[in-house]
Amino acid sequence: MALSCMRCPAAAAGGGPLARRPQPPPSSSLAFSFARCGAAKGWRIHAVAGKGVKAPMDAVENAVAPAAPSTVANGTSSAITVEEFEDLASLVKDDEASVSITVVGASGDLAKKKIFPALFALYYEGCLPKHFSIFGYARSKMTDAELRDMVSKTLTCRIDKRENCSEKMEEFLKRCFYHSGQYDSEEDFRELGKKIKQHEGPRVSNHLFYLSIPPNIFLDVVKCASKSASSVSGWTRVIVEKPFGRDSESSAALTKGLKQYLTEDQIFRIDHYLGKELVENLSVLRFSNLVFEPLWSRQYIRNVQLIFSEDFGTEGRGGYFDSYGIIRDIMQNHLLQILALFAMETPISLEAEDIRNEKVKVLRSMKPLRLEDVVIGQYKSHTKGGITYPGYTEDKTVPKGSLTPTFAAAALFINNARWDGVPFLMKAGKALHTKQAEIRVQFRHVPGNLYKGSFGTDLDRATNELVIRVQPDEGIYLKINNKIPGLGMRLDRSNLNLHYAAR
Ligand SMILES: NC(=O)C1=CN([C@@H]2O[C@H](COP(=O)(O)OP(=O)(O)OC[C@H]3O[C@@H](n4cnc5c(N)ncnc54)[C@H](OP(=O)(O)O)[C@@H]3O)[C@@H](O)[C@H]2O)C=CC1
Numbered sequence: 001m002a003l004s005c006m007r008c009p010a011a012a013a014g015g016g017p018l019a020r021r022p023q024p025p026p027s028s029s030l031a032f033s034f035a036r037c038g039a040a041k042g043w044r045i046h047a048v049a050g051k052g053v054k055a056p057m058d059a060v061e062n063a064v065a066p067a068a069p070s071t072v073a074n075g076t077s078s079a080i081t082v083e084e085f086e087d088l089a090s091l092v093k094d095d096e097a098s099v100s101i102t103v104v105g106a107s108g109d110l111a112k113k114k115i116f117p118a119l120f121a122l123y124y125e126g127c128l129p130k131h132f133s134i135f136g137y138a139r140s141k142m143t144d145a146e147l148r149d150m151v152s153k154t155l156t157c158r159i160d161k162r163e164n165c166s167e168k169m170e171e172f173l174k175r176c177f178y179h180s181g182q183y184d185s186e187e188d189f190r191e192l193g194k195k196i197k198q199h200e201g202p203r204v205s206n207h208l209f210y211l212s213i214p215p216n217i218f219l220d221v222v223k224c225a226s227k228s229a230s231s232v233s234g235w236t237r238v239i240v241e242k243p244f245g246r247d248s249e250s251s252a253a254l255t256k257g258l259k260q261y262l263t264e265d266q267i268f269r270i271d272h273y274l275g276k277e278l279v280e281n282l283s284v285l286r287f288s289n290l291v292f293e294p295l296w297s298r299q300y301i302r303n304v305q306l307i308f309s310e311d312f313g314t315e316g317r318g319g320y321f322d323s324y325g326i327i328r329d330i331m332q333n334h335l336l337q338i339l340a341l342f343a344m345e346t347p348i349s350l351e352a353e354d355i356r357n358e359k360v361k362v363l364r365s366m367k368p369l370r371l372e373d374v375v376i377g378q379y380k381s382h383t384k385g386g387i388t389y390p391g392y393t394e395d396k397t398v399p400k401g402s403l404t405p406t407f408a409a410a411a412l413f414i415n416n417a418r419w420d421g422v423p424f425l426m427k428a429g430k431a432l433h434t435k436q437a438e439i440r441v442q443f444r445h446v447p448g449n450l451y452k453g454s455f456g457t458d459l460d461r462a463t464n465e466l467v468i469r470v471q472p473d474e475g476i477y478l479k480i481n482n483k484i485p486g487l488g489m490r491l492d493r494s495n496l497n498l499h500y501a502a503r
């Protein structure tokens with residue numbers, strides 16, 4: 001999992017009280033790296049996300065910066081710019097400041113499956129600072145050893161070069177600690193704060209809280225963490241998981257609530273799909289290849305399908321899932337982010353703000369969804385390979401008789417010159433046959449196709465289709481029509497295939 005975060009517009013505007021250095025250059029997927037790996041000037045680094053998935057990481061400012069000299073002693077201009085000085089200054093300071101990362105909700109699904117593995121991947125790649133500690137926080141009672149044991153089960157060496165993996169894992173686990181507490185107890189967070197302090201010692205300390213918890217307790221945690229466990233010498237930041245509210249009112253209320261305790265530039269809203277390799281590649285594919293961009297409109301594209309499916313159900317996550325459902329869990333964030341990236345106009349630059357502006361224009365051009373363009377469903381019990389899997393409402397964590405959708409399909413339309421009339425078909429479901437996520441772009445028929453006879457009456461077979469397979473087995477392929485080699489004129493479909501595993 002890549003820690004890719006969306007930034008609100010105000011974030012780029014400047015630092016709040018706890019952000020003492022200017023922000024680094026923003027980018028489309030602002031992520032957290034804690035040291036600048038590789039070249040000193042290179043803000044972009046790569047940390048491995050999913051299996052074989054690399055995600056670019058942008059550095060976030062580190063320690064308190066010393067005053068930048070705008071002039072040298074003799075009063076003439078300095079040979080380096082203020083920006084360059086700050087870069088150099090932070091490189092010196094980076095090594096000395098500490099970063100303490102608290103995963104709130106550490107006993108949960110996301111923490112186990114994604115956050116700890118992603119942090120380990122950053123560690124393996126040398127992208128965490130020299131002085132870092134990781135704290136798990138949740139109500140469940142656990143010792144440090146039990147946390148390490150739990151975390152170690154999901155840490156794999158998901159990286160190309162796997163040398164010293166087990167040594168690295170041991171080192172990493174030694175820096176993970178656990179603190180049990182309530183989410184609304186300032187006292188419990190104060191105790192956490194003391195524990196953090198013991199580990200960071202006298203150096204400048206930065207605190208990051210990753211809220212891997214159900215959204216209804218975000219505010220309690222932010223209040224307690226900011227009052228009782230924020231950093232006094234460095235920055236304090238909070239990563240907020242989706243879904244960010246249930247609707248626009250609750251989302252606005254959440255923002256208002258968070259801003260009682262944090263400034264905008266301390267808040268990082270995350271959508272982990274933006275860190276997936278193929279989602280990142282979407283804009284590269286489109287804007288850096290001459291062949292695709294001219295086709296990217298209603299003139300050539302018949303429909304676009306955004307598909308997410310999982311072959312497992314809620315499995316004990318019903319407490320969270322049932323209040324949100326598949327539309328808020330997957331469509332409103334992951335698939336809508338992909339749609340916006342897919343459909344946006346060329347941004348004026350790759351800066352986060354410019355990309356965001358184009359995405360917002362797409363969202364604002366969308367036609368309100370009509371009920372008749374939506375289908376919803378809920379999975380029932382089924383048997384596969386002799387094993388019976390429970391239906392949604394048979395999950396003990398799901399309220400009896402729940403009508404929450406676990407499947408939804410919707411046709412969305414963008415009322416602008418580029419996309420007028422083109423359906424964007426979203427489909428998302430849990431407990432389906434396969435686990436996959438893909439974008440399918442179906443092109444129009446070739447007008448007056450000379451060869452349509454060779455395909456019989458199934459015109460669908462004759463159209464080109466571009467498939468961007470986000471997961472599993474990442475790849476991009478273009479279905480094209482081809483003559484079958486040999487005598488006669490028989491046509492066939494072939495794939496022009498970019499298979500990531502083969503690269
Ligand atoms: N799971 C995933 O793959 C993904 C999840 N997310 C988001 O991350 C967040 C956490 O998800 P996930 O880890 O799956 O959730 P979980 O249901 O596993 O909850 C995380 C932890 O929060 C505590 N918790 C659960 N329910 C409640 C409750 N009602 N009140 C107080 N505490 C509770 C539990 O810890 P304890 O009882 O020990 O305190 C639990 O271990 C959600 O916002 C979700 O949308 C985002 C992307 C992917």
Ligand SMILES: O=C1O[C@H](COP(=O)(O)O)[C@@H](O)[C@H](O)[C@H]1O
Nearest residue numbers: 242272273310329330334437471
């Ligand atoms: O955000 C979420 O995503 C996961 C799926 O993520 P993936 O990276 O494994 O595809 C989903 O299981 C979960 O319900 C949802 O909250």
